[in-house]
Amino acid sequence: MPYSPEDKKRAVMRLRRIKGQAAALERAVEEGTDCKSLLQQIAALRGAANGLMAEVLDSHLRELFGSAKETVAVREARDPDEEIEALMKTLRTYLK
Amino acid sequence: MPYSPEDKKRAVMRLRRIKGQAAALERAVEEGTDCKSLLQQIAALRGAANGLMAEVLDSHLRELFGSAKETVAVREARDPDEEIEALMKTLRTYLK
Amino acid sequence: MPYSPEDKKRAVMRLRRIKGQAAALERAVEEGTDCKSLLQQIAALRGAANGLMAEVLDSHLRELFGSAKETVAVREARDPDEEIEALMKTLRTYLK
Amino acid sequence: MPYSPEDKKRAVMRLRRIKGQAAALERAVEEGTDCKSLLQQIAALRGAANGLMAEVLDSHLRELFGSAKETVAVREARDPDEEIEALMKTLRTYLK
Numbered sequence: 001m002p003y004s005p006e007d008k009k010r011a012v013m014r015l016r017r018i019k020g021q022a023a024a025l026e027r028a029v030e031e032g033t034d035c036k037s038l039l040q041q042i043a044a045l046r047g048a049a050n051g052l053m054a055e056v057l058d059s060h061l062r063e064l065f066g067s068a069k070e071t072v073a074v075r076e077a078r079d080p081d082e083e084i085e086a087l088m089k090t091l092r093t094y095l096k
Numbered sequence: 097m098p099y100s101p102e103d104k105k106r107a108v109m110r111l112r113r114i115k116g117q118a119a120a121l122e123r124a125v126e127e128g129t130d131c132k133s134l135l136q137q138i139a140a141l142r143g144a145a146n147g148l149m150a151e152v153l154d155s156h157l158r159e160l161f162g163s164a165k166e167t168v169a170v171r172e173a174r175d176p177d178e179e180i181e182a183l184m185k186t187l188r189t190y191l192k
Numbered sequence: 193m194p195y196s197p198e199d200k201k202r203a204v205m206r207l208r209r210i211k212g213q214a215a216a217l218e219r220a221v222e223e224g225t226d227c228k229s230l231l232q233q234i235a236a237l238r239g240a241a242n243g244l245m246a247e248v249l250d251s252h253l254r255e256l257f258g259s260a261k262e263t264v265a266v267r268e269a270r271d272p273d274e275e276i277e278a279l280m281k282t283l284r285t286y287l288k
Numbered sequence: 289m290p291y292s293p294e295d296k297k298r299a300v301m302r303l304r305r306i307k308g309q310a311a312a313l314e315r316a317v318e319e320g321t322d323c324k325s326l327l328q329q330i331a332a333l334r335g336a337a338n339g340l341m342a343e344v345l346d347s348h349l350r351e352l353f354g355s356a357k358e359t360v361a362v363r364e365a366r367d368p369d370e371e372i373e374a375l376m377k378t379l380r381t382y383l384k
Contacts, residue, residue, distance in 0.1 A: 008125055011134075015122040018141070019115050026111040029104055035156035036179075038107075039186045042152060045114070046145040047189070050287040053138045057283065060131035061276045065257040083132075084253045090135045091249065093143070094286055095242040096384050146383040153379065157372045161353040180349045187345065190382055191338040192288050200317055203326075207314040210333070211307050218303040221296055227348035228371075230299075231378045234341045237306070239381070241334040248330060252323035275324075282327045285335070 007059045014052045021045045053094075060087070103155045110148045117141040149190075156183070199251050206244045213237045245286075252279070295347045302340045309333045341382075348375070 025041050062068065064083050121137050158164065160171060160179050217233050254260065256275050313329050350356065352371050 008128075011125045012122055015118050015125065019118040019122070022111050022115040022118060026108055026115070029107045029111065032104075035152055035159060036182050036186075038152050039149065039156060039183070042145060042149045043186050043189045046142060046149065047288070049138060049142040049145055053135065053142065054280065054284050054287040056131055056134050056138060057287075058276070058280050060135060061279065062273070063131060065272050066276060067272050080257050080259050081254070084250070084258060086132050087135070087253065088246065088250050090132075090139050091283075092246050093139045093384075095246040095249075096239070096381075143384070150376065150380050150383040153383075154372070154376050157375065158369070161368050162372060163368050176353050176355050177350070180346070180354060183349065184342065184346050187379075188342050189288075191342040191345075192285075192335065200320075203317045204314055207310050207317065211310040211314070214303050214307040214310060218300055218307070221299045221303065224296075227344055227351060228374050228378075230344050231341065231348060231375070234337060234344060235378050235381045238334060238337040238341065241330060241337055245327065245330045245334065248323055248326050252327060255323060278324050279327070282324075282331050285331045 004059075007055070011052060011056060014048060014055070018045060018048050018052070021048060100155075103151070107148060107152060110144060110151070114141060114144050114148070117144060196251075199247070203244060203248060206240060206247070210237060210240050210244070213240060292347075295343070299340060299344060302336060302343070306333060306336050306340070309336060 021041065021044060025038065025045065028038060028041065064078075064080070064087075117137065117140060121134065121141065124134060124137065160174075160176070160183075213233065213236060217230065217237065220230060220233065256270075256272070256279075309329065309332060313326065313333065316326060316329065352366070352368070352375075
């Protein structure tokens with residue numbers, strides 16, 4: 001779960017924008033828009049996905065390891081080494 | 097415009113999948129799904145955007161420079177150097 | 193500092209390989225090797241840099257937040273929020 | 289082969305810089321420099337590899353498909369579809 005209600009709202013806004021970009025691209029493909037413009041729009045969609053990733057990653061790191069009281073309490077039960085392993089598994093897909 | 101009707105259909109299918117992934121992620125964020133799972137889903141969405149990029153790029157290169165007769169005729173009017181410059185402008189966003 | 197002497201040794205080995213790849217590429221360019229082969233070699237060099245990044249990142253996360261005793265002691269003096277901010281600053285360059 | 293002697297010289301300069309960055313990183317790892325600084329330096333090295341990739345790719349596209357006379361002559365013998373396939377094979381490693 002993203003760290004705060006504001007984080008959550010921002011993530012939802014970003015996801016709606018991504019859906020909108022995908023829908024616009026779908027129309028563009030069906031209308032036969034030239035590839036050059038499609039490539040730019042796909043690059044923008046990917047940029048939006050990367051921005052979302054950065055934001056959720058930031059929330060996740062703060063939730064797991066940050067100093068905020070509410071999260072310090074929650075994470076007592078967790079094994080930090082396992083959390084790091086799970087996190088690295090996802091990050092490695094970005095480092096190929 | 098993607099190279100063939102098959103290319104077009106494949107691109108539309110990919111875009112629908114991306115929309116579905118974004119919608120599923122939106123629900124997941126609203127339901128408070130843990131960040132670990134969100135990060136995996138975002139990585140998958142980005143992978144789908146990259147797959148689409150590769151496909152449209154492949155179509156674009158064939159359209160611009162391939163040997164198929166219909167595209168050879170179309171591109172007579174184009175300046176290949178300008179096309180390359182436009183293409184590199186998009187590709188550079190992937191090479192930062 | 194990478195987490196353990198083994199980590200350190202592995203990082204040094206990876207860096208030597210990267211130096212060797214860059215030296216081989218320099219010779220290849222000077223000898224006029226075709227671009228296709230250069231592009232493959234550059235992709236391999238970049239893959240090696242990404243592999244190193246994943247490894248040092250893994251060490252860093254364990255050092256900062258892992259359960260190993262020696263690092264738990266060291267990090268008492270640190271502000272986890274600042275560490276996360278610094279880490280995200282670097283990771284964002286991968287998420288553009 | 290990169291497109292022109294200037295392209296070649298620039299590629300060699302970039303590769304020397306990459307070798308220098310890898311050598312500096314090797315020393316930094318051996319001296320126990322903190323991970324945060326290592327991660328920044330690795331990100332810079334990867335940025336340099338991406339910059340080189342963009343440059344060689346640009347040369348390659350101009351060589352294969354550009355309007356310059358010397359390359360138009362050379363490529364008569366080549367199959368553009370095969371060239372595109374080979375190129376996409378490398379680019380796909382960047383689109384994973």
